[in-house]
Amino acid sequence: MKELCNMKQFREITAVPNLNDTSVRLSLNTRLPQFIGAPSDADNRLAALKIAVIGCGSVGRNIALHLARLQITEVRLVDKGVLKLESLLTHMCQPEEVFQRQPKASNLGLLLKGINPATTVLVFDGAIEALDLHALVDIDVVVLATDNLLAEVKTAQKCLWLGIPLIQASVHGDTLLAQVRFFANGNAHGPCPVCSYSKEEWNALNRETRFSCEGNSQASTPRIDGAPTMSTSFLCAMASDLAMVQVVRHALGLGMPVEDTMVEYCGFNHRTVVSPLKPNPGCPCDHTAYRRVLSPHSLPECTLRQLTDTSGLGGGSDFAAMSFKVGNLAFCNLWFCRCTKSRIAERFINPAEVGETCPVCEELIRPQPFHTHYPVPASAIDNVLGRRLRDLGAASVDWVVVYGSQGGVLLYHN
Amino acid sequence: MKDHNTEDTIRTAEPILSGGLRELDKVKLGVRNSRLLKRASDVCGGSAVWRTRKLTEAYDLLSLSQLAPRFTVHDIDLRETLRAKASIKVPVPLIPDAQGELRIASVALLGILYPEHAIREPLPGFAFIQILQPSAVWHANVAAEGAQMLCLGAQLPAGILTKELVLMAYGALSMQTVMVDEADAAGVMNTEAALWWQQHLELVPLSRAKFLDPSP
Ligand SMILES: [Zn+2]
Ligand SMILES: [Zn+2]
Numbered sequence: 001m002k003e004l005c006n007m008k009q010f011r012e013i014t015a016v017p018n019l020n021d022t023s024v025r026l027s028l029n030t031r032l033p034q035f036i037g038a039p040s041d042a043d044n045r046l047a048a049l050k051i052a053v054i055g056c057g058s059v060g061r062n063i064a065l066h067l068a069r070l071q072i073t074e075v076r077l078v079d080k081g082v083l084k085l086e087s088l089l090t091h092m093c094q095p096e097e098v099f100q101r102q103p104k105a106s107n108l109g110l111l112l113k114g115i116n117p118a119t120t121v122l123v124f125d126g127a128i129e130a131l132d133l134h135a136l137v138d139i140d141v142v143v144l145a146t147d148n149l150l151a152e153v154k155t156a157q158k159c160l161w162l163g164i165p166l167i168q169a170s171v172h173g174d175t176l177l178a179q180v181r182f183f184a185n186g187n188a189h190g191p192c193p194v195c196s197y198s199k200e201e202w203n204a205l206n207r208e209t210r211f212s213c214e215g216n217s218q219a220s221t222p223r224i225d226g227a228p229t230m231s232t233s234f235l236c237a238m239a240s241d242l243a244m245v246q247v248v249r250h251a252l253g254l255g256m257p258v259e260d261t262m263v264e265y266c267g268f269n270h271r272t273v274v275s276p277l278k279p280n281p282g283c284p285c286d287h288t289a290y291r292r293v294l295s296p297h298s299l300p301e302c303t304l305r306q307l308t309d310t311s312g313l314g315g316g317s318d319f320a321a322m323s324f325k326v327g328n329l330a331f332c333n334l335w336f337c338r339c340t341k342s343r344i345a346e347r348f349i350n351p352a353e354v355g356e357t358c359p360v361c362e363e364l365i366r367p368q369p370f371h372t373h374y375p376v377p378a379s380a381i382d383n384v385l386g387r388r389l390r391d392l393g394a395a396s397v398d399w400v401v402v403y404g405s406q407g408g409v410l411l412y413h414n
Numbered sequence: 415m416k417d418h419n420t421e422d423t424i425r426t427a428e429p430i431l432s433g434g435l436r437e438l439d440k441v442k443l444g445v446r447n448s449r450l451l452k453r454a455s456d457v458c459g460g461s462a463v464w465r466t467r468k469l470t471e472a473y474d475l476l477s478l479s480q481l482a483p484r485f486t487v488h489d490i491d492l493r494e495t496l497r498a499k500a501s502i503k504v505p506v507p508l509i510p511d512a513q514g515e516l517r518i519a520s521v522a523l524l525g526i527l528y529p530e531h532a533i534r535e536p537l538p539g540f541a542f543i544q545i546l547q548p549s550a551v552w553h554a555n556v557a558a559e560g561a562q563m564l565c566l567g568a569q570l571p572a573g574i575l576t577k578e579l580v581l582m583a584y585g586a587l588s589m590q591t592v593m594v595d596e597a598d599a600a601g602v603m604n605t606e607a608a609l610w611w612q613q614h615l616e617l618v619p620l621s622r623a624k625f626l627d628p629s630p
Contacts, residue, residue, distance in 0.1 A: 369544050376494070377494050379457070
């Protein structure tokens with residue numbers, strides 16, 4: 001495995017031990033059926049897909065294995081969990097992997113690479129909430145297979161902002177139900193997973209998300225205390241297989257459109273129901289996709305004024321109404337230490353990192369939350385808009401969102 | 415600290431008071447508060463759903479200030495994160511003096527912060543309220559070191575209302591709702607203060623006045 005320079009949060013699985021990759025190269029066409037109504041370049045279309053799987057548990061693991069067998073060009077795996085003893089009941093995994101408590105994403109990545117060495121496999125053994133917004137920018141479809149509601153909310157919002165289709169596969173063990181929902185995210189008026197949250201789901205989200213008061217950090221990482229999904233491996237497999245049908249139908253345009261629909265299979269009566277997904281105007285997610293622009297210049301070398309020009313937003317009188325997200329960095333106007341209550345900062349800081357120490361009192365210098373902005377309005381930083389981001393503490397930023405009255409533009413640079 | 419103009423004061427005396435806090439949307443804002451809201455809404459930013467929510471929250475905070483003589487909103491910023499600078503007349507415990515006597519301030523100047531993702535995600539209890547003044551607050555839910563964020567519980571639910579945050583802040587500062595168990599991670603930010611308050615429970619609460627009561 002090696003560090004990727006352009007996708008710094010993901011790690012590429014480059015080789016599988018004890019496997020000569022040329023020995024297993026096969027053509028997908030050896031087994032690919034001629035699906036009715038499929039385009040003539042079906043194999044190429046499948047081969048070109050880049051799909052991210054969020055959640056590599058019992059459902060997501062099966063989906064990822066199917067994707068490797070479809071020989072798509074790239075799979076990205078995201079999961080912060082490790083294999084544990086219970087995994088043997090629902091996952092396709094080996095006892096030794098469980099005893100080693102291998103990270104789910106990395107463990108699965110090796111398996112995928114073994115099935116198809118030609119597929120690029122990138123893994124992130126962390127939570128979706130820790131993944132930078134632009135890390136999924138070039139993905140064709142995101143598949144969500146987690147019962148963690150906070151991860152669901154975060155993934156839903158990321159996919160809405162990026163305008164990427166989201167397929168969510170889930171199970172309800174007691175009722176032998178497998179469910180797949182397809183959110184097209186093609187425009188601001190479509191549904192998202194959060195649109196249909198009931199009072200019970202909001203309560204469950206609030207109940208299972210736990211924070212520690214220790215550290216008093218503004219970047220406190222939540223712990224999820226949700227009950228594990230009660231299901232069987234065959235029901236999880238059913239949900240993942242249904243999700244794969246939707247992936248292929250979407251990619252090849254097979255049958256009726258699958259966008260913004262829900263498929264439910266119930267094992268008690270063997271009935272499959274397809275129903276439309278409806279948006280909720282009161283949904284607290286932002287349903288507006290950002291326009292995406294690959295910046296020709298390294299972002300730290302640019303000023304926010306230049307980036308606004310590149311975005312095509314604002315300019316002139318509109319500029320005062322603009323605002324910015326500079327990666328995950330907050331703009332701190334005032335900070336403090338033990339000896340000075342408020343000193344001018346005027347720079348970007350990473351709220352998750354420990355700051356500098358004061359040369360006088362040798363204590364940590366911390367941001368004043370009330371004078372720290374994320375996103376930062378242009379009018380709160382108008383005196384530094386002409387300075388390079390590098391000189392404002394954002395020397396390694398690789399994505400910026402510029403917001404104006406006409407929406408947001410995501411600028412990124414690899 | 416109270417700077418309501420005459421019209422605001424008249425409004426607080428209207429029958430709407432009997433409806434209590436559920437009737438905030440029926441309060442007609444006074445001239446000063448209307449001006450504050452207008453200035454903030456002119457530059458209200460973000461997505462449509464966030465802008466709508468911020469305007470409702472800002473209206474609620476300003477209405478609350480007309481119903482509760484002890485609560486004054488000095489400024490509201492709706493450009494991105496909702497930011498309000500507001501004061502509450504409430505006893506605020508300060509670090510005991512050299513003789514060990516508790517000192518008490520009579521007003522808390524609060525920085526209320528409500529970020530966009532709070533409408534759909536639970537956030538830690540210390541994410542919303544910064545005590546800007548006084549300094550040296552001596553309270554189990556306010557860290558001794560740091561920015562004096564007031565912790566209102568281990569986590570607060572997604573979409574919590576700003577008026578609820580204000581009421582919780584009043585309850586916490588007056589110590590009507592108090593968490594002094596240093597072993598309970600839910601809310602205790604200053605263990606030393608928590609232990610001190612355990613030894614001085616006779617001083618709790620610092621006030622029994624209700625939030626809507628006339629201020630002292
Ligand atoms: Zn929605
Ligand atoms: Zn210092």
